[in-house]
Amino acid sequence: MFSFKQAPVDKDGNDKSTLLTVRLKTTERAAYARALSEYIASSYAEPPEAYRDDLRVLDELREAATAALDVNPNVLKRNTRYYGQLSFILSKFPADVNVKFTWYNAFDSELAASCQDLYFERASVLFNIGAMYSQLACRESRSDKDSLTRAFGYFQNAAGAFGYLQQRIVSECRTQLTTDMSSYMLTTLENIMLCQAQECVWHRSILSHMKDANVARVAAQVAEFYDLAIESGSQGSLTGTIPSNWLDHFKVKRLYFYAEAQYRKALDCLANSQYGEEVARLQAAQEYCSQINELVTYNQRWSKTLRAAVVDMVRLQAEQVSGNRVRAERDNDVIYLDPVPAPTALAPILPYKLAQSKTPEIIENPGQYLGEEELGPPLFKGLVPFVIHQAASLYEDRKDQLVAKDLIISLDELTADCESVLNSLNLPHALDAIQKPVGLPPNILVGADEIKSEGGFIGLKRLLDNAISSNAAATNLLTAAESALNEEAHEDLQVRQGANTSSSRARRAESSELTNTFRAEIAKYREIVNKARDSDATIKKQVDTWAKFFALLGSPREEIERQVPSTTVNPLTDPHHCQIVERLQQYLSEVAVMRRERLKSVEKLKRVSSEDDITPALTEEMQRLAALSSTPILQFELHQFEDLFSQKLDKYTSWRKYIEEEKEAQVELLDTIREANQAFLMARSNHPLLQQREKALSNLETGIKRFRDASFNLHDGARFYATLEAELQKLKEGCLDFAMARHLDALDLMGVGHGEIPNDISQLPEQHNGSPPVRQQQRQQPPNLVWDPSMPLKYATPK
Numbered sequence: 001m002f003s004f005k006q007a008p009v010d011k012d013g014n015d016k017s018t019l020l021t022v023r024l025k026t027t028e029r030a031a032y033a034r035a036l037s038e039y040i041a042s043s044y045a046e047p048p049e050a051y052r053d054d055l056r057v058l059d060e061l062r063e064a065a066t067a068a069l070d071v072n073p074n075v076l077k078r079n080t081r082y083y084g085q086l087s088f089i090l091s092k093f094p095a096d097v098n099v100k101f102t103w104y105n106a107f108d109s110e111l112a113a114s115c116q117d118l119y120f121e122r123a124s125v126l127f128n129i130g131a132m133y134s135q136l137a138c139r140e141s142r143s144d145k146d147s148l149t150r151a152f153g154y155f156q157n158a159a160g161a162f163g164y165l166q167q168r169i170v171s172e173c174r175t176q177l178t179t180d181m182s183s184y185m186l187t188t189l190e191n192i193m194l195c196q197a198q199e200c201v202w203h204r205s206i207l208s209h210m211k212d213a214n215v216a217r218v219a220a221q222v223a224e225f226y227d228l229a230i231e232s233g234s235q236g237s238l239t240g241t242i243p244s245n246w247l248d249h250f251k252v253k254r255l256y257f258y259a260e261a262q263y264r265k266a267l268d269c270l271a272n273s274q275y276g277e278e279v280a281r282l283q284a285a286q287e288y289c290s291q292i293n294e295l296v297t298y299n300q301r302w303s304k305t306l307r308a309a310v311v312d313m314v315r316l317q318a319e320q321v322s323g324n325r326v327r328a329e330r331d332n333d334v335i336y337l338d339p340v341p342a343p344t345a346l347a348p349i350l351p352y353k354l355a356q357s358k359t360p361e362i363i364e365n366p367g368q369y370l371g372e373e374e375l376g377p378p379l380f381k382g383l384v385p386f387v388i389h390q391a392a393s394l395y396e397d398r399k400d401q402l403v404a405k406d407l408i409i410s411l412d413e414l415t416a417d418c419e420s421v422l423n424s425l426n427l428p429h430a431l432d433a434i435q436k437p438v439g440l441p442p443n444i445l446v447g448a449d450e451i452k453s454e455g456g457f458i459g460l461k462r463l464l465d466n467a468i469s470s471n472a473a474a475t476n477l478l479t480a481a482e483s484a485l486n487e488e489a490h491e492d493l494q495v496r497q498g499a500n501t502s503s504s505r506a507r508r509a510e511s512s513e514l515t516n517t518f519r520a521e522i523a524k525y526r527e528i529v530n531k532a533r534d535s536d537a538t539i540k541k542q543v544d545t546w547a548k549f550f551a552l553l554g555s556p557r558e559e560i561e562r563q564v565p566s567t568t569v570n571p572l573t574d575p576h577h578c579q580i581v582e583r584l585q586q587y588l589s590e591v592a593v594m595r596r597e598r599l600k601s602v603e604k605l606k607r608v609s610s611e612d613d614i615t616p617a618l619t620e621e622m623q624r625l626a627a628l629s630s631t632p633i634l635q636f637e638l639h640q641f642e643d644l645f646s647q648k649l650d651k652y653t654s655w656r657k658y659i660e661e662e663k664e665a666q667v668e669l670l671d672t673i674r675e676a677n678q679a680f681l682m683a684r685s686n687h688p689l690l691q692q693r694e695k696a697l698s699n700l701e702t703g704i705k706r707f708r709d710a711s712f713n714l715h716d717g718a719r720f721y722a723t724l725e726a727e728l729q730k731l732k733e734g735c736l737d738f739a740m741a742r743h744l745d746a747l748d749l750m751g752v753g754h755g756e757i758p759n760d761i762s763q764l765p766e767q768h769n770g771s772p773p774v775r776q777q778q779r780q781q782p783p784n785l786v787w788d789p790s791m792p793l794k795y796a797t798p799k
Contacts, residue, residue: 016307016308016309017138017307017309018199018253018307018309018310018313019137019138019196019199020134020138020192020196020246020249021131021134021135021138022106022130022131022134022135022158022189022192023106023107023131024071024106024128024131024132025103025104025105025106025124025127025128025131025180026103026104026109027066027101027102027103027104027124028101028102028114030062030099030100030101030102030121031059031099032055032058032059032062032099033055033056033058033059035097035098035099036048036051036055036058036093036097036099037051037055038098039093039097039098040383043389044383044384044389046383050382051380051382051383054379054380057379058085058089058379061078061081061082061085062082064078064082065078065079065081065082065125065128071132071135071136072136073136075132076129076132076133076136077374079125079128079129079132080129080360080362080363080374080375081374081375081376082125083122083125083126083129083363083366084362084366084369084370084374084375085375085376085378085379086118086121086122086125087122087366087367088366088367088370088378088379088380089118089379089380090118090119090122091385091386091387092380092383092384092385092386093118093380093386094386095117095118095119095172095174096116096117096118096174097116097118098116099116099118100114100115100116101114101115101116101117101120101121101124102114103120103121103124103178104178105178105179105180105241106127106131106180107180107241107242107243108178108180108240108241111178111179112178113175113176113177113178114175115174115175117173117174117175119169119172119173119174120173120174120175120177122169123165123169123170123172123173123177123181124181126161126164126165126169126363127161127162127165127180127181129161129363130157130158130161130162130165130189130193131158133154133155133157133158133161133193134154134155134158134193134196136154137150137151137152137154137155137158137196137197137200138151140154142200142203143207144207145204145207145208148200148203148204148207149200149204151197151200152197152200152201152204152355153358155193155194155196155197155200155355156193156194156197156355156356156357156358157358157359157360158189158193159189159190159191159193159194159197159355159356159357159358160357160358160359160360160363161359161360161363162186162189162190162193162357163186163187163190163357163359164359164363164364165181165186166183166186166187166190170183170186179237179238179240179241180241182237182238182241184232184233184235184237184238185238185241185242187232188229188232188233188238188242190357191225191228191229191232191233192229192246192250193357194225194228194355194356194357195222195225195226195229195250195253195355197355198218198221198222198225198353198354198355199222200355201218201354201355202215202218202219202222202257202260205218211268212264212265212267212268212271213264213265213268214352215264216260216261216262216263216264216265216268216349217261217349217350217351217352218352218354219257219258219260219261219264220257220258220261220349220350220351220352221351221352221353221354221355222253222257222260223254223257223258223261223351224351225355226250226251226253226254226257227254229250230247230250230251230254233246233247233250234247244305245305245306248295248305248306249306249307249310251295252292252295252296252306252310252314253310255288255289255291255292255295256288256292256313256314256317258288259284259285259286259288259289259292259317259321260285260317261349262281262282262284262285262288262349263281263282263285263317263320263321263324265281265349266278266279266281266282266285266324266328267324269281270328274338275328275331275332275336275338276332276336276338276339276340276341277338277340277341277346278328278332279325279328279329279332279338279340280340280341280342280343280345280346281346282321282324282325282328282329283325283340283343284343284346285321285325286321286322286325287343289314289317289318289321289322292314292318293314293318296311296314362374362375384615384619387638388615388618388619390638391614391618391638391641392614392615392618394638394645395614395618395641395645395648396614398645398649399609399612399648399649399652400609402649402652403605403606403609403652404609407605407652407655407656407659408602408605408606410659411598411601411602411659411662414598414659414662414663414666415595415598417666418591418594418595418666418670421670421673421674422588422591422673425673425674425677426694426698427584427588427673427677428588431581431584431585431588440557440560440561440564440697441697443701443704444560444697444700444701444704445557447553447700447701447704447707448553448554448557448560448704450704450708451550451553451554451704451707452554454711455554456550456551456553456554457547457550457551457554458554460543460550460707460710460711460714461543463711463714463715463718464536464539464540464543464710464714466714466718467536467539467714467717467718467721468536468540470717470718470721470724470725471529471532471533471536471721473725474525474529474532474721474724474725474728475529477725477728477729477731477732478522478525478526478529478728478731478732480732480735480736481518481522481728481731481732481734481735481736482519482522482735484732484735484736484738484739485511485515485518485519485522485735485738485739487739488511488515488738488739488742488743489511489512489515491742491743491746492508492510492511492742492746493511495508495746495749495750496508504749505749505750508745508749511742514738514742515738518731518734518735518738521731522731525724525727525728525731528724529724532717532720532721532724535713535717536717539710539713539714539717542706542709542710543710546703546706546707549699549700549702549703549706550703550706550707552700552703553700553703553704553707560700563696564693564696564697564700565692565693565696580676580679580680581680583676584673584676584677584680587669587672587673587676588673590669591669591673594662594665594666594669598662601658605655608651612648612651614644614645614648617644617648618641618644621640621641621644
C-alpha cells in the first residue's frame with residue numbers, strides 16, 4: 001500500500017500550532033493499462049496499441065500522485081494534473097471500467113472503500129488535493145504578512161476543494177463511501193478551512209496594525225465560523241470519524257475569538273474615551289476567558305487533548321484581559337466615573353467576513369488547462385467518447401424497433417392476410433382441379449415424396465410411440481427417486497421412535513430438512529413431464545385424425561391418383577366459363593407478382609437498415625457541440641442527440657407510405673378476386689366431380705402440412721426426452737445415494753452391522769454410555785450382497 005507521509009503543520013510540529021490540518025487518504029496500487037486496453041479492443045473496436053503511450057502516462061500519473069513521500073507544491077501539481085486527466089477520460093470511458101480502486105479513510109486507516117468507479121477515484125484524489133492545500137497553509141509562517149497571505153489563499157482553496165467535492169463530485173460516485181467523504185464531514189472540513197482562513201486575516205490585521213475596531217470585527221467572524229464548524233461536526237453520523245479532539249478545539253477557539261472580539265473592541269473604546277463601555281467589554285471578554293478556564297481546568301479530557309500551543313494562547317489572552325480589566329475598572333472608578341452599561345446593552349460587534357470558499361479554477365474547469373503546462377495534453381484525445389457508442393446503440397435499438405417490429409411485421413401481416421383470404425376461397429386449388437383434371441399437382445407430388453422419405457405413416461407412428469414410451473420412462477425415473485426418499489423418510493421415523501431425547505438418534509437431522517432440494521427438483525421435473533405428456537396427447541390426436549391421409553400420401557403415386565377424382569376432359573368448355581377462369585387466373589398472377597415485389601421490398605428495407613450507420617453523424621454532431629464549448633471536457637447527454645435521431649429515422653417515413661399503398665392495393669385486389677371467385681363457383685356448380693376433386697386436393701395439401709408439423713414436433717420431442725432422461729437419471733442416482741447413506745448412518749446409530757439388517761429397526765436397543773450392544777454369537781453369516789440402485793430399499797433380514 002502506498003502511504004502519504006503526513007507533513008508537519010509548521011516548522012515546530014503539530015503540537016506547537018494552533019491550526020488543524022487534514023490527513024491524506026491512502027490507497028492501494030491500481031493499474032489502468034491492461035483493463036483499458038481490453039476495453040478499447042472489445043467495446044470500441046480500435047487497436048489498443050494506438051493508445052499505448054496514453055495508457056503508460058495515465059499509470060505514471062496515478063503512481064506519481066499517490067506515492068508522494070512529502071507534501072509540497074510539486075506534489076499538489078501532480079495530484080491536480082491526475083485529477084484533470086481523470087475528468088477528461090470520464091468523457092471517453094464508462095465509469096465502471098474493470099479497474100479496482102481502494103481508498104482508506106483519512107481519519108481511520110482501518111476503514112476502506114473499494115469499487116470499480118472512476119468517479120470514486122476522482123473524488124478521492126480531490127479530497128487529497130483539499131488536504132494538501134490545508135497542509136501547505138499550515139506550513140506558512142504566521143510571523144510575516146506575505147506568508148499569512150499565502151496561507152489565507154491555501155485555506156480558501158482547501159475550503160473550495162472540499163465544498164466542490166461535497167456539492168458536485170461525491171454525488172456522482174456509485175459506491176458506499178467512507179465517512180470521511182460524507183456530506184456532513186465535507187461540510188465540517190470546509191468550515192474548518194474557512195475558520196483558519198479568517199484566522200489568517202486576523203493575524204495579518206494585527207501585524208498590519210489595523211484599527212482595533214476592525215480587528216474586533218474580523219475576530220467576531222472567526223468565532224461565527226467556529227460556530228458553523230461545531231454545528232456540522234456535532235452530527236451523530238460523524239461519531240467515531242471526526243478526530244476526538246477537534247470538537248474540543250473548535251469550542252475553545254470559538255470562545256477565544258468571542259473574547260478577542262470584545263477585547264479589541266474594548267481597546268477601541270479606550271482610544272475613543274468610552275471608559276464605561278471599555279469596562280463592560282473587558283468584563284464580557286473576561287467571562288469568555290472564564291468559560292475556557294472552566295473547560296480546561298475542570299475537565300481532565302480537555303486538558304489532555306488540547307494542543308499546548310492552544311493552551312498557551314488562551315492563557316496569554318486571559319492574562320491580557322484580566323490585567324486590562326483591573327486597570328480599566330480602577331481608572332474608571334477613580335478618574336472617569338463613566339457609567340458601565342449592562343452586557344445586554346452593548347451594541348453587537350458586526351462580523352467582517354473576508355474568508356470564502358474558492359475552488360481553484362483548474363479544479364472547477366480542468367478542461368481550460370488541458371493542453372497547457374498545468375495538465376499536459378489530453379490523454380485518449382482520438383478515442384470516440386463512450387456516450388457516442390451509447391447513442392449509436394440507442395439509435396440501433398430504435399431503428400430495429402421501427403424496421404423489424406413495425407415496418408416488416410406490417411408487411412408480413414399483409415401477406416398473411418392475403419394467404420388467409422385465398423385459403424378461405426380454396427384458391428388456387430380450385431383452379432388446379434380444372435386446369436389439371438387428371439393427375440396430381442406438383443405441390444402434392446413433392447409433399448408425398450417428402451413423406452415417403454421419412455417413412456410415411458409408419459415412421460411417424462414410430463416416433464409418436466417412442467415419445468409416449470420416453471414420457472413413461474421419465475415418469476418411472478421420478479417415481480423411483482421419490483420412492484427412495486419416501487422409504488428413507490419412513491426409516492428415519494423408525495429410528496426416532498422410542499429414542500431418548502438426548503440421544504444421537506433423537507438429535508439426528510430430520511429427513512424433511514435434508515430432502516427439500518431433491519423434492520423441489522422432483523416437483524419441477526414432474527410438472528415438465530406432465531406438460532410434455534399433454535403435448536404428446538395433442539400430437540397423437542392430430543395423427544389419429546389425419547391417419548388415413550398420412551397413409552395415402554405414403555402410398556405409391558398411382559394409388560394417390562386413384563383416390564383423387566379426375567376426368568379426362570376440361571369440365572368447363574363454355575367460352576364464357578373459360579373467360580371467368582382466365583380472369584381469376586390473371587388476378588392470382590397479380591397476387592403472385594405482388595408477393596414477389598413485397599419480398600424484394602423487405603430485402604431492400606433490411607439492406608437500407610443494415611447500411612444505416614449513425615456513427616459518422618454522431619461524431620460530426622459531437623464536433624459541432626465541441627466547437628460551441630469553451631472546454632474540451634464535454635459531458636454529453638443522450639438527449640442532446642434526439643434531434644439527430646429524429647432526422648435519421650425520417651428516411652423510413654416513405655416506407656410507412658409504401659405499406660399504406662400496399663394495404664389499399666391488396667384490399668382492392670382481394671375484393672376483385674372474391675367477385676371473380678363467386679362467378680367461378682357459379683360456373684362449376686353443375687360439375688360435382690370437379691368439386692370432389694378440388695376437395696380431395698385440398699385435403700391432401702392440408703394433410704402434408706399436418707404431417708410436417710407432427711414430424712417436426714416429434715423430432716424435437718425426441719431431442720427433448722434424450723436430455724430430460726439424462727437429467728432425471730442423475731436426479732434418481734442422487735436420491736438413491738442419499739437414501740443409502742442415510743440407511744448406513746441409521747444402522748450405525750442403532751449399533752447394527754451393515755450385514756445384520758433387522759426386520760424392525762425401531763425395536764433395536766439404544767446404545768448407552770458409548771457401549772456397543774451385545775450381539776448374538778451364533779448368527780448365520782449373510783450372503784455377499786451387492787446393492788442395485790434401481791431396486792427399492794428393503795430392510796428385511798436376508799435369508
